Amino acid sequence: MSDSRTAAWDQIEALPQASLSDLFAGDDARVDRLSGRIDWGEGEDAAGIRFDWSKTHLTADLLDAFDGLAEASDFAARRAELFAGEPINVTEGRAAEHTAQRGSGSEASVEEADALRTRMQMLVEAIREGALGDVNHLIHIGIGGSALGPDLAVDALTRDLAYVDCHVVSNIDGVALEEAFAACDPATTLVAVASKTFTTIETMTNAESAMRWLREGGVSDPHGRVIALTANPERAVEWGVDETRVLPFMESVGGRYSLWSSIGFPVALAAGWDEFAAMLEGAAAVDAHFRDTDGRDNLPLRAAFADQYYARVRGCQTRAVFAYDERLALFPSYLQQLEMESNGKRVTSNGEPVDGPTAPITWGGVGTDAQHAVFQLLHQGTHMVPVDFIASIAPGDALDPAHHAILLTNCFAQGAALMAGGNMSADGKDPAREFPGNRPSATILCDDLDAATLGALIAFHEHRTFANAVLMGINPFDQFGVELGKKMARDIEGGAAEFDASTKALLEASGLG
Known part of the structure; x- marks a missing residue:
C-alpha cells in the first residue's frame, strides 16, 4: 500500500466512534447531508431514487478522510479508465465495457x-x-x-x-x-x-x-x-x-x-422492447451521476465509503440486503454474485496481498418475511451487520392500500429500531428484552419500481462494487476463483487426478469412483 493510502487509513481508523443516536442529536442537517437522489426523465415521466445513508456511522470527519483515501487510490483516474474503455481488467488484459451498452464509453x-x-x-x-x-x-x-x-x-x-x-x-x-x-x-x-x-x-x-x-x-x-x-x-x-x-x-x-x-x-x-430500453435508460442516469460527480456527493462512492468503514474498521464480515418489494425477491441473489465474485479477492491488481478484509458476505431476503426469520440476530445477536433496506413509494399491487402502508411502515420501523434500540420489559430491566441499538442501516427508496428504476438499482450497485474495488486496490473484473473447482470436476470425470481420502470415499459411495 502506498504511503498516502496508509496515511488515509490511519486517519480513518483513528477517528472516534460515536453512537448513531449521538450523531443525530443536535444535528438537524444530518439527514440532508447524508441523503441524495438520482433522477431521470422529465415532466410526468420524471422519477428517481432516494439514497439515505444517515443511519450509518459516517460523519463529516470520516467523509473527509475517505475523500482522502479515494484521492490516494487514484479513484478519479480509475473511473476515467473504466468509461474510456481502457484495459482496466489488468489480469485478463481487456476493458470492462458494460457502461458502453448504456451509451457511456x-x-x-x-x-x-x-x-x-x-x-x-x-x-x-x-x-x-x-x-x-x-x-x-x-x-x-x-x-x-x-x-x-x-x-x-x-x-x-x-x-x-x-x-x-x-x-x-x-x-x-x-x-x-x-x-x-x-x-x-x-x-x-x-x-x-x-x-x-x-x-x-x-x-x-x-x-x-x-x-x-x-x-x-x-x-x-x-x-x-x-x-x-x-x-x-x-x-x-x-x-x-x-x-x-x-x-x-x-x-x-x-x-x-x-x-x-x-x-x-x-x-x-x-x-417488451420498451421495458428493456427503459432499463438501459435508468442505468444510464446512474452512469452519468457516477461519471460526473466527485467525492462524497458521488452516491455509489459514498456507499463504498460506508462499506469499507464497516468491513475494515468495525470488523463486519457480512452485509444484509432486504427488499421490501416482492418483485425484488431475487435482488439479494443477484448482488451476491456481483459483489462477492467481483471483490472476493486476496491480492491487489499488482498481485500483492490485500492488506485488509475485502468483500463482505452479501446475503438478504424479502421483507416482511425476513423479519420473522433473521431479524432476531440483527437486533439482539452479537454480530454487527450493516443492512440495506430497499422499498418503493408506489405499490406494485392493486389491493387495499393497507397492504403497502403496512409494508413501508415495517421497512422504516426496522431501520429506526436497529438504530435506537431499547428495552421492551415493563420495568425496562429485563436483559432478554433489551435491544442494544446503534446498528447501522441504509435505505434506498424508489419513487416506483419500474424498468428504469430496476436498471438504476443494478447500475448503482455495479458502480458501488467498482468503487469498493478501487478503494481496496483490487481488480473486480476477473473471477479465477470459480475455476479450480471446475477443473477438479473435469479431473474426476476424466480420471486424471488423485484426490484426498474423503473425496475418494464420497466418489465411491456415490458410484462415481
Whole structure:
C-alpha cells in the first residue's frame, strides 16, 4: 500500500466512534447531508431514487478522510479508465465495457453496442410478428451472470404482463430443466442458450437436453428453435444455430455485467422492447451521476465509503440486503454474485496481498418475511451487520392500500429500531428484552419500481462494487476463483487426478469412483 493510502487509513481508523443516536442529536442537517437522489426523465415521466445513508456511522470527519483515501487510490483516474474503455481488467488484459451498452464509453464501443442492440431488437420484433411461428414459451439456459440478471429482470418486470412465458434455467441438476419442460409446449417454445464462450459445461449440457426434449416433442429441427447469446458466435454456428439467430455481445462485457447486452434478450422478449430500453435508460442516469460527480456527493462512492468503514474498521464480515418489494425477491441473489465474485479477492491488481478484509458476505431476503426469520440476530445477536433496506413509494399491487402502508411502515420501523434500540420489559430491566441499538442501516427508496428504476438499482450497485474495488486496490473484473473447482470436476470425470481420502470415499459411495 502506498504511503498516502496508509496515511488515509490511519486517519480513518483513528477517528472516534460515536453512537448513531449521538450523531443525530443536535444535528438537524444530518439527514440532508447524508441523503441524495438520482433522477431521470422529465415532466410526468420524471422519477428517481432516494439514497439515505444517515443511519450509518459516517460523519463529516470520516467523509473527509475517505475523500482522502479515494484521492490516494487514484479513484478519479480509475473511473476515467473504466468509461474510456481502457484495459482496466489488468489480469485478463481487456476493458470492462458494460457502461458502453448504456451509451457511456469509447465512441467505437458505444457504436458497436448500438449496432448489436439494433440486431437484437430486429430479432425480437420478428419473433413477435411470427417469423418463427407461434412462440408462447422461452426457456433461457445460462449460468452465473447469464442467468441471474435475466431471471431478476424477468421476475421483476413481468408480474403484470408477460408477452412470452419465460423460464430461466441455470442449475445442471436435471430437476430444474424438467420443471421448465413441464410448463412448456415444445411446439411453441424457443430456447435461448446464453454462454459467453458457448462452451460452459453446465449450459451446454442443459442445451443438449433441451434439444432432445424438442425432438422428442415432435420438433423436426430443434436447433431452428434456438437463439444463441454469446461473445463467440462462430462456436454457436458450429453447434448448429443459424447465424441469423445468433446475438453476439462484446468480449469486453463480463458475465455478471452482461444483462445490458444480448444476454438481456429474454427480458426484451418477455417484458417488451420498451421495458428493456427503459432499463438501459435508468442505468444510464446512474452512469452519468457516477461519471460526473466527485467525492462524497458521488452516491455509489459514498456507499463504498460506508462499506469499507464497516468491513475494515468495525470488523463486519457480512452485509444484509432486504427488499421490501416482492418483485425484488431475487435482488439479494443477484448482488451476491456481483459483489462477492467481483471483490472476493486476496491480492491487489499488482498481485500483492490485500492488506485488509475485502468483500463482505452479501446475503438478504424479502421483507416482511425476513423479519420473522433473521431479524432476531440483527437486533439482539452479537454480530454487527450493516443492512440495506430497499422499498418503493408506489405499490406494485392493486389491493387495499393497507397492504403497502403496512409494508413501508415495517421497512422504516426496522431501520429506526436497529438504530435506537431499547428495552421492551415493563420495568425496562429485563436483559432478554433489551435491544442494544446503534446498528447501522441504509435505505434506498424508489419513487416506483419500474424498468428504469430496476436498471438504476443494478447500475448503482455495479458502480458501488467498482468503487469498493478501487478503494481496496483490487481488480473486480476477473473471477479465477470459480475455476479450480471446475477443473477438479473435469479431473474426476476424466480420471486424471488423485484426490484426498474423503473425496475418494464420497466418489465411491456415490458410484462415481
